[in-house]
Amino acid sequence: MSDPESSRNVEIKARLGSDENYKAAVEIARNLTSTDGEVIKQRDVFFNSREGRLKLRYMSDCNMLIYYARDDEAGPKLSNYYTVKVEDASTLEHVLTTSNGTRGIVQKERLLFIHENTRIHLDKVExxxxxxxxxxxxKPGEKVEQGQEFAEKMMKIFKIREEDLLTGAYLDLLVGKQ
Structure with missing residues (x-):
């Protein structure tokens, strides 16, 4: 049996701060994509993992087990990830909590926009x-540098400042690591 192939993306995460900044980012995304975006409520349960991050994501239309590995650094960075749709999420959560332990839970309302090959997430995190x-x-074979260049272009469009960039996950902020 061969290993499943991971997906890759280049990502950045930034603090928007005020509701006014959030609304301004929503307007930029609407203008850029000519859509109103899609509202998605998510509950992520993070489990202890020897490497990377492992989370079970609950959503209204489906649940996903997600593993990802990326460097904890500010700015556009490569993320390798695997996703698996999960039918019985509560049983899987119990098994993973029992076997690995839980690191924490992140609840958020996400407004999702798509622009070219980029998912734009505007998150209100509890x-x-x-x-x-x-x-x-x-895409397969696409160089990381191409994704980094596009992410930097998007940062300029959304007026993201270097000091607003985050290095880790929302969970890290919740448990006080950032």
Whole structure:
């Protein structure tokens, strides 16, 4: 049996701060994509993992087990990830909690926009505030630098400042690591 192939993207995550900044980012995304975006409520349960991050994502239309590995650094960075749709999420959560332990839970309302090969996430994260995330999806064989260039272009469009960039996951903020 061969290993499943991971997907790759280049991503950035940034703090938006105020509701006014969030609304301004929504307007930029609407103008850029000519859509109103899609509202998605998510609950991510993070489990202890020897490497990378492992989470079970609950959503209204489906649940996903997601593993991803990326460097914890500011700015556009490569993320390798695997996703698996999950039918019985509560049983899987119990098994993973029992076997690995739980690191924490992140609840958010995400407004998703798609621009070219980029997923634009405008997130309202419970107990944290307003954030923006770009995921520039790389095609097989596409160079990481191409994704980084596009992410930097998007940062300029959305007026993201270097000091607003985050290095880790929302969970890291919740548990006080960032």
């Amino acid at each position: 107990n944290l505030g307003n954030f923006l995330e770009f995921e520039v999806v790389l």
